[in-house]
Amino acid sequence: MIDPSADRAVFRQLADLLRSQIEGGELAPGEPLPSELRLAQEHGISRTTVRQAIGQLRTEGLVTVDRPRGTFVRVPEPVEVITLGRGELASARMPTDAERRTYRLGEGVPVIVITAADGSTAVHPADRVQVTRP
Amino acid sequence: MIDPSADRAVFRQLADLLRSQIEGGELAPGEPLPSELRLAQEHGISRTTVRQAIGQLRTEGLVTVDRPRGTFVRVPEPVEVITLGRGELASARMPTDAERRTYRLGEGVPVIVITAADGSTAVHPADRVQVTRP
DNA sequence: CAGCATTTGTACGTATGTATC
DNA sequence: GGATACATACGTACAAATGCT
Numbered sequence: 001m002i003d004p005s006a007d008r009a010v011f012r013q014l015a016d017l018l019r020s021q022i023e024g025g026e027l028a029p030g031e032p033l034p035s036e037l038r039l040a041q042e043h044g045i046s047r048t049t050v051r052q053a054i055g056q057l058r059t060e061g062l063v064t065v066d067r068p069r070g071t072f073v074r075v076p077e078p079v080e081v082i083t084l085g086r087g088e089l090a091s092a093r094m095p096t097d098a099e100r101r102t103y104r105l106g107e108g109v110p111v112i113v114i115t116a117a118d119g120s121t122a123v124h125p126a127d128r129v130q131v132t133r134p
Numbered sequence: 135m136i137d138p139s140a141d142r143a144v145f146r147q148l149a150d151l152l153r154s155q156i157e158g159g160e161l162a163p164g165e166p167l168p169s170e171l172r173l174a175q176e177h178g179i180s181r182t183t184v185r186q187a188i189g190q191l192r193t194e195g196l197v198t199v200d201r202p203r204g205t206f207v208r209v210p211e212p213v214e215v216i217t218l219g220r221g222e223l224a225s226a227r228m229p230t231d232a233e234r235r236t237y238r239l240g241e242g243v244p245v246i247v248i249t250a251a252d253g254s255t256a257v258h259p260a261d262r263v264q265v266t267r268p
Numbered sequence: 269c270a271g272c273a274t275t276t277g278t279a280c281g282t283a284t285g286t287a288t289c
Numbered sequence: 290g291g292a293t294a295c296a297t298a299c300g301t302a303c304a305a306a307t308g309c310t
Contacts, residue, residue, distance in 0.1 A: 009278060012231065019230065035294060046280050051295090059193050059241075061228045068287050068294040081223070084267040089215070092226035092244045092260040094195045096153065097146065108193075110226045110244035110260065126226040126244065133218040133267035143297060169275060180299050185276090202275040202306050 002043050010045055011052035018053065022062055022073050032070040033063065061108030061127070074106065077128045087117030090131045099123070136177050144179055145186035152187065156196055156207050166204040167197065195242030195261070208240065211262045221251035224265045233257070 002013045021027045033039070036054065040047045054071055057063045065071045084090060095103065095111045103111070103125055110126040136147045155161045168176065173184045188205055191197045199205045218224060229237065229245045237245070237259055244260040 004279090011278075015231065037294075048281080049279060052278085055189075056231065059228060060230055065295070066288095067296070069289085070294070079225075084218070084265075086267075088266070090224060090265040091213075091263075092246055094193060094228075094242050094244060096194055097149065097190065108228045110228060112226055129225075131218075131224040131265060132222070133220075138298090145297075171275075182300080183298060186297085199276070201277070203308085204275065 002045065004045075011049045011056065014039070014043060014045070014050065014053035015056040018057060019060075019062060022057075027073050029073050029075040031073050033072070035070065058107045061106065064106050077125075079128060079130050081130050081132050082114070082124065083132055083134055084114070085116065089115045091115070092126060095123075136179065138179075145183045145190065148173070148177060148179070148184065148187035149190040152191060153194075153196060156191075161207050163207050163209040165207050167206070169204065192241045195240065198240050211259075213262060213264055215264050215266050216248070216258065217266055217268055218248070219250065223249045225249070226260060229257075 002010055004010055006013065018033065027033065034042070036047050036050045039050045054063065058065065062074060063071050064074050091113050092110045093113065095105055099105070099111065103123065105111070105125050106127065112124045112126050112129055112131060114122045114124070136144055138144055140147065152167065161167065170181050170184045170188065174181045188197065192199065196208055197205050198208050225247050226244045227247065229239055233239070233245065237257065239245070239259050240261065246258045246260050246263055246265060248256045248258070
């Protein structure tokens, strides 16, 4: 239950609840979350607060929004494994808004940046790429 | 200038503006952004909209908030390089709220997950760790 | 010490736009 | 056309923490 008098903010409590339903499998990958309006009514909170909770899950990469169809539990992408070349370094960071559109990244998906010895870089979506060694 | 009649949402225009000031060095690492109230007044928009813009920059890891002191351009962390062991895989994703607190991660900072051959995993903050091969 | 101003966080409400079904 | 659902943007109010007077 959501307790407005609790120490933890209401929108965080709702995010925790939905997250645990996702991690527990009650909300399976590809399934829609209840609509913002429904969640607001069911828990007796405002739609603004519901949106804050869903925003949290979006930044965590747990859900994706297909407007205006609904909000869905993210489906894992097939993963490609990339082998590091000699002198290459791999790092990760969040993309900017422009990069998100360029690489068609979902929200909450980091990019993996491979830097070669000569300083050139390659960018990969972190939900579709893993890195290994030879 | 911010144009409410433009195609791009107002909060995205403000995020673009601040981002370019950060990337251009006008707002240097460690420097505070103008307060939310100031930004709202200067651009003739509501504080709600300003907060959306700053929220965008937070998810990109460009700024950190030290409440209630202000919002600051993120200062780069010293980076440690980790060498992948035999059969290890590196991936990246966003941390959950709980992981953020456990590892004391700033907002907008992904984690790098190293999976060993036996399936065990280690988690590292992506702003302080890079990965290389032997 | 108390009191005040500043700044971000939370939560509410309303209205309108836009895309899908 | 109508209903649904998410996006954007405005407003208000109060809470909490910090720093200054």
